[in-house]
Amino acid sequence: MGLWRHEVDGVQQLRRAVGGEKPLGWIVQDGKLVNRIELDAYLEALEWSRKLFDAGYVHPDFKLGKSQAIDPSTKFAAGEFLIYNTDISSWYGQQASQATQNPGFQIWGMDIFGTGGSDPVIYATQPANIFAFVNKKASESVIRDVLAVANATAAPYGTKEYMLTNYGVEGTHYAVKDGVPVKNDKGNQEVANAFVMIASPASTIAHPDLPDVARGQVEWQQRMGAFTKKSAFYGMQITEPSRWTNLSNDFEQLEDDIVRGRKKISDMQAAVSDWKKKGGDQLRDWYQKLLDENGTAAS
Numbered sequence: 271m272g273l274w275r276h277e278v279d280g281v282q283q284l285r286r287a288v289g290g291e292k293p294l295g296w297i298v299q300d301g302k303l304v305n306r307i308e309l310d311a312y313l314e315a316l317e318w319s320r321k322l323f324d325a326g327y328v329h330p331d332f333k334l335g336k337s338q339a340i341d342p343s344t345k346f347a348a349g350e351f352l353i354y355n356t357d358i359s360s361w362y363g364q365q366a367s368q369a370t371q372n373p374g375f376q377i378w379g380m381d382i383f384g385t386g387g388s389d390p391v392i393y394a395t396q397p398a399n400i401f402a403f404v405n406k407k408a409s410e411s412v413i414r415d416v417l418a419v420a421n422a423t424a425a426p427y428g429t430k431e432y433m434l435t436n437y438g439v440e441g442t443h444y445a446v447k448d449g450v451p452v453k454n455d456k457g458n459q460e461v462a463n464a465f466v467m468i469a470s471p472a473s474t475i476a477h478p479d480l481p482d483v484a485r486g487q488v489e490w491q492q493r494m495g496a497f498t499k500k501s502a503f504y505g506m507q508i509t510e511p512s513r514w515t516n517l518s519n520d521f522e523q524l525e526d527d528i529v530r531g532r533k534k535i536s537d538m539q540a541a542v543s544d545w546k547k548k549g550g551d552q553l554r555d556w557y558q559k560l561l562d563e564n565g566t567a568a569s
Contacts, residue, residue, distance in 0.1 A: 291396060292510060292518070293503040296557050298568055303502070303558050305550065307521060307542050314385075316538060319529040333530060347372070353380065358490070362483050367458045369480075379490040382497070392498045397505055402468045420469035427474045435465045450478040504567040508560070514553045517545060 295306040306312055322328060329342075329351060342354040347368055361379060368375035384390040404416050425431030433451065437444045443457030453461065475491075477484040524541055527533040542550075 291399070293506060293508040293557075294393060294395070294501050296502060296554075297393070298502050298561075298566065303554055303561065305554070307518070307538075307545065313535055313538065316525065316528050317535060320531065323529055323531065347375065358487055361487055362477050362480060363462075365480055365483050366453060366477075370455055370458075379486060381490070382494055390494075390497050392494060393501045394498050394504060396507075400467050416468075423465040424469040424471050426471045427476055432471065435463045437461060452479045500567045502561055502566045502568045503557070506560075506564065506567070510553070511556065514549050514556075517549050517553065521545075 296303055297306065297309070298304075299309075323333065329345070331345070342351055343356070343360065343364060345351050346354050347364065358379070361377060364377045365375070382390045382392060402416075402420070404413055408416075422431045423435060425435075433440075437451050437453060438457050438461035440446065440451075443461050444451045444453045446452075475484050475487050521541065524533060524538060528535065528538055
């Protein structure tokens with residue numbers, strides 16, 4: 271059995287906790303707008319992750335460089351990892367891809383946990399984070415073609431279009447067994463529904479071939495949803511002014527250096543101080559103005 275997380279990385283947990291996108295990194299705390307890098311929990315997560323590296327709980331391949339540079343899924347399937355960190359979409363994909371050649375393989379989701387036995391605090395990611403745009407100068411025929419494609423890719427669960435985009439061609443990519451569509455190896459290799467990036471139907475979780483996975487995903491979302499909040503800028507598509515675009519570029523590398531013992535927590539504290547002086551406080555004021563004008567989505 272496998273659980274998600276390739277390394278029990280508190281910093282990655284915190285990145286996910288505040289949503290990942292820059293606007294979602296701002297949180298209203300005690301009536302003040304603060305960035306995730308200013309939270310006490312941020313430094314605590316760095317320290318905790320560093321202890322895990324020091325204790326040898328991290329796979330050797332991840333000790334030297336950035337964790338994101340290595341795809342852990344193949345090592346996980348081979349049994350080299352007990353746990354790894356990814357999003358919920360990999361749950362079904364991993365199980366389905368191993369179904370034929372590795373029938374004993376089983377993957378499951380691990381609940382997000384708080385510190386010291388407390389409940390976790392989870393902030394929702396944006397309700398939509400992939401967009402398809404049509405150039406306003408496009409001809410009417412092109413626009414109609416794009417809308418026709420979008421109409422097909424947004425077809426709801428159970429339609430012929432849905433079956434084509436999610437399972438492929440019957441007889442080539444999947445077969446119906448006892449009323450359930452089951453992908454073969456060719457289907458698992460060739461059919462990954464990227465068409466939803468054009469337009470997607472209402473969200474559903476349905477895996478007729480792996481009903482236990484579908485049930486597990488739904489129940490996991492229900493449990494974690496009970497701890498999920500919306501941050502101040504949830505649902506807003508925000509582009510920061512270009513003068514501050516690169517302000518936080520070095521933090522991810524510094525995080526990796528600290529948890530791997532190449533830098534110290536004090537180096538991060540100094541970096542946060544520099545971030546404030548070089549534009550962080552001005553960026554805060556800019557976001558505060560947005561908050562004042564539009565209100566908060568926090569709940």
